[in-house]
Structure formats: structure tokens, C-alpha cells
Amino acid sequence: MVSFSHRDAGTPEATWTEAFAGRALPTMPDDVDHLIVVAAHPDDETLGAAGLMTRVAARGGAVTVLVVTDGEGSHPDSPTHRPDELAHLRREEATRALAELSPTIRPRFLGIPDGETDAARDEIARGIRDALQADPGSTRRLVVSPWQGDGHRDHRVVGEVVDEVCSHVGIPCRAYPIWLWHWGSPADVPWDEIEIVDLSGTEIDSKRAATRMHRSQVEPLSAAPGDEVMLHEGMQQHFDRSFEVFIRAPREARSLTRGFFDAFYRRNGDDPWGFDSRWYEQRKREITMATLPRARYRSALELGCSTGALTALLAERCDALLAVDIADAPLAVAARRLGERSDVRLARAALPGEWPGGEFDLVVLSEVGYYWDTTDLTAAVGRIVSSLTPDGHLIACHWRHPVAEYPLSGDDVHAALHAEGSLTRLVRHDEEDFILEVFAGAAARSVANETGLVA
Structure with a gap:
């Protein structure tokens, strides 16, 4: 995995602005009637896909958000908040953020310990399958989740499980980067697999308002050492763009399985x-x-x-x-x-x-x-x-x-x-x-x- 710290200044957004300006990137199909957003931690879903969620919900589509961990490990040295308190706080923040995007969005929390996703792959897979089966009338479904190459172990594991489940049941999926924008450079981006969703002014405003709901991440918990801001202003700028970025599976994908076709005919x-x-x-x-x-x-x-x-x-x-x-x-x-x-x-x-x-x-x-x-x-x-x-x-x-x-x-x-x-x-x-x-x-x-x- 990539070694980085959230305290680093990271790659300036100006670098990314220049990289995107010189490229004609395809638009991701977003005409779905059930969007399932999987997040490794509370706030991943807002940073990566808030605009897309707002759009699907506004069209009358169903939006389910599956939050795998409660993110209680975000401030391991905090002198003011125990892990269980952080878990409770971050669930509340995610719930408020999603309600800001649309009151119809349905959040689900798996409560898997932060940093222990690798040992909980079966539980994560069950949660994803349950979310897919909760709306059997949907014919156009899409699952989005953290990118496997994001440099964070929980993001990698969650992305791998989503890819495995979706490949088996024949549901399309995409990945959204989070930490790539912080540690990476344009040379680290799989440009051939990039798709974007251009956001309207209303969708941008909704995403900004929802991001502010994650106060434990975008503001310091306190002035004490160990309570520093997780997502500093430079990092936040990466998610203030007029578009969201998604990564499709590489073109050299695996053969479709019997499970894909069984699910397709069902x-x-x-x-x-x-x-x-x-x-x-x-x-x-x-x-x-x-x-x-x-x-x-x-x-x-x-x-x-x-x-x-x-x-x-x-x-x-x-x-x-x-x-x-x-x-x-x-x-x-x-x-x-x-x-x-x-x-x-x-x-x-x-x-x-x-x-x-x-x-x-x-x-x-x-x-x-x-x-x-x-x-x-x-x-x-x-x-x-x-x-x-x-x-x-x-x-x-x-x-x-x-x-x-x-x-x-x-x-x-x-x-x-x-x-x-x-x-x-x-x-x-x-x-x-x-x-x-x-x-x-x-x-x-x-x-x-x-x-x-x-x-």
C-alpha cells in the first residue's frame, strides 16, 4: 500500500485541475433506478459520490448507502474522544449528511471495526448482496465503492469485495478515488478507465453542504494535540470540483460467469x-x-x-x-x-x-x-x-x-x-x-x- 499521512500537504488541486483540463473524458452512464454506494468509512460516500446520489434521488431512483466501518480509528491519539464516542459521532454525521442530499437515501451501517475489513470480507459481501436484493424490482442498478488502488487498506478490501460480488451477480460497478488525490500525481491515474459525472450547480451545493456535516473530519475535534483536522483545506479542495470521478474495471476483464447469466435472467x-x-x-x-x-x-x-x-x-x-x-x-x-x-x-x-x-x-x-x-x-x-x-x-x-x-x-x-x-x-x-x-x-x-x- 502507499505510505502517506493525512497531515501532509499533499498534491495541490491546481495540479489536478491542469491534468483534467487537457483530457476529453467519457461520461459515466447514470440512468439507474437503484444506486448502491458502499463506503469503507463514514464520509467516503459523500466525498466520492454525493453529486451522483443527489442526481439519482432527484430523478426518483432508490439510493442505498452501505457504510462498512464507523471510522472510529480516525483520531487514534485523541485525548477528548474515545473510539466508541467517535463511532457514534461519525454515524450521526453520515446520517445527517445523507439527509442533506435527499431524505429518501437509505443508510445502512455494518459496524465492522475500523481497520479490520480484511477479516470481515464475508460479512461485507452479505451486506452488499442484501442491499442489492432489497429492491428486486430494479432493472438498472449500479454499485460504486472506494477504488482498490486508493492507498488505504480498508478501501482496497471493500473495493475488492464489491468487485467480486458484482462480477458474480452481473451488476455493473464503478470505483471512486479518495486518497489518490492527496498522495498521487497524474501519472498514478488509470486514465483509460476514468469516467466522470458533471455536476449541476444544485448538485455541487448539496455536496458542499453534506461535506460540512462531517465536522469531525473537516474541522479539528479540539485544539489539543491528537485532535487535528483529518481532511485539511487542501484535501477538501479535491472534492469541491464541478465533477465526480469514477473508475471502471480495466478493459481486460474476466469472462462472465454462470452467476452473471443466472442473475441476468432472474x-x-x-x-x-x-x-x-x-x-x-x-x-x-x-x-x-x-x-x-x-x-x-x-x-x-x-x-x-x-x-x-x-x-x-x-x-x-x-x-x-x-x-x-x-x-x-x-x-x-x-x-x-x-x-x-x-x-x-x-x-x-x-x-x-x-x-x-x-x-x-x-x-x-x-x-x-x-x-x-x-x-x-x-x-x-x-x-x-x-x-x-x-x-x-x-x-x-x-x-x-x-x-x-x-x-x-x-x-x-x-x-x-x-x-x-x-x-x-x-x-x-x-x-x-x-x-x-x-x-x-x-x-x-x-x-x-x-x-x-x-x-
Whole structure:
């Protein structure tokens, strides 16, 4: 961890002003109906996310604040306040500060001892899960918490637990720095992962008023040694900006897990992507089927079949079809859609680790590859090639717009397919919204060649 003291003068805000002035930074999406703010200590939530909380609450969204410790260790040498007195005082300050932002904000205090978060990871995780489950009707949720690189052990631990829980249940999360602004320099900032929330005048005023409620931190407890101010004026200036800073997970994220998809279908029902209701999806399926070079296939493998909308069309062109997905919920929908067909088999598999055996003259990779990280994508491409018959075809189709929770983009997936030297591209359909390509194995021929139109 970084070694620093709150008594240090720290990095001047003028340094940060100059660093931000020369950068065009993306805006963090804030259209959420439930914001969960996790704080390691009382006042973290106000310093890091008061403006965002004010905005979400003003729009009618739910805001839950989970304060992990009571921050009783802020003044270990105080001659006037015992740790239990500081804990009580800081809870009261946080409650008043949040009420200043909005009376609808719901604070929860875990009461874990200050400085002992590492031993309480399971308890913190339960608190986060409880906060997420308290508003099951929400479909757009976001969790924000202290940045893991903030230089403070409690901030690191809380950030790690939030990241783990959110990755498992499929909820997006962001991190807010606190002490980085004090000890760090622009060279310490992960600029490629930075997003900002521009604040209105009202939101700035609300944040300033709420910050003043944390009197034990922004003012001395007394004139006695040991009661010095924790957040001196120079430090406070970092949180008086016209914007708040959040850090998203690095682009090289982990593959999405079964837990992500189980939670996704629980929240969004049987047709979360609108396969059955959107013309976009219907048209894309028709284009996909039209690009298949062969009228009929002996044995096909569909990777990530979801609710079976494309599976039903593929079944009409295949003697045998194996359709796999990572989650039970979409497979149940697919089973109802397909009925009792002896030529279609549905199976659950976490790819690429649980790869099905056999050879296939058609492999379908539609809207799946960006769920994997680079390592898993590389493994999947290798297994696809190994599963293809010499005359087989691979059809790949992927959404091209960025999705924060996905480890890769659609274009990343197709770049990996092009990098596989044994595949030859037969078809490329390129749109702003999606890319669709058909690749062939070593012995595959063009449609005209296969059907005898050319020699």
C-alpha cells in the first residue's frame, strides 16, 4: 500500500485541475433506478459520490448507502474522544449528511471495526448482496465503492469485495478515488478507465453542504494535540470540483460467469434481449440464415443458444443440432420453443472449459464471443477449429457497440477469428450495429464451386 499521512500537504488541486483540463473524458452512464454506494468509512460516500446520489434521488431512483466501518480509528491519539464516542459521532454525521442530499437515501451501517475489513470480507459481501436484493424490482442498478488502488487498506478490501460480488451477480460497478488525490500525481491515474459525472450547480451545493456535516473530519475535534483536522483545506479542495470521478474495471476483464447469466435472467425475464419482440433481432436472424453457404448440414453446434430463437431456424437446415448455453433459464425457454424434436439436443455447458465432443460441419458463434476474456476466447477459437470437419463452416455474428460489463467487443472477437491462420473467410456482412462473417475449414469451397456452377 502507499505510505502517506493525512497531515501532509499533499498534491495541490491546481495540479489536478491542469491534468483534467487537457483530457476529453467519457461520461459515466447514470440512468439507474437503484444506486448502491458502499463506503469503507463514514464520509467516503459523500466525498466520492454525493453529486451522483443527489442526481439519482432527484430523478426518483432508490439510493442505498452501505457504510462498512464507523471510522472510529480516525483520531487514534485523541485525548477528548474515545473510539466508541467517535463511532457514534461519525454515524450521526453520515446520517445527517445523507439527509442533506435527499431524505429518501437509505443508510445502512455494518459496524465492522475500523481497520479490520480484511477479516470481515464475508460479512461485507452479505451486506452488499442484501442491499442489492432489497429492491428486486430494479432493472438498472449500479454499485460504486472506494477504488482498490486508493492507498488505504480498508478501501482496497471493500473495493475488492464489491468487485467480486458484482462480477458474480452481473451488476455493473464503478470505483471512486479518495486518497489518490492527496498522495498521487497524474501519472498514478488509470486514465483509460476514468469516467466522470458533471455536476449541476444544485448538485455541487448539496455536496458542499453534506461535506460540512462531517465536522469531525473537516474541522479539528479540539485544539489539543491528537485532535487535528483529518481532511485539511487542501484535501477538501479535491472534492469541491464541478465533477465526480469514477473508475471502471480495466478493459481486460474476466469472462462472465454462470452467476452473471443466472442473475441476468432472474432480473429480466424470458426474453431479455428482445429476440421475439424486436425487428432488429428478427432481421439479423434472417441475414444469418441467408449467409449459410450450404442448404443443409449434417451436424451443427450452436454455442450460446439462449432462448432458442435462432436454434429453431437452424434446426430446419440441419440433420442434427446440439445447442448449448451456460444458464438453465434460457434453456428452459428454448425447450418449450422447440418441443419434442429428436434432431435437436439442448445442453448446459460453461464454455470453453466444458466443450462438447464430436465433429461438426457447422459451428454457430452468435452474440457469445465477447462474454469471454482474451484467454478464454483464444481457447474457444482453438476448440472451434478442432471441432470443425474439413469441409465445415463457422458463422460468427456480434454486436459492435460497447457494453461496460462485457470483457471484449464484437470487433475484438472477429479480430481473434482472423488471427486464426487455418480459417478462410467466405462471407463478410458489415454494419454499424453488428458484424457477421462466415469462415471455412481447409477443404471448404465456395457456394458456386460446391454446387457445380464453376469448376
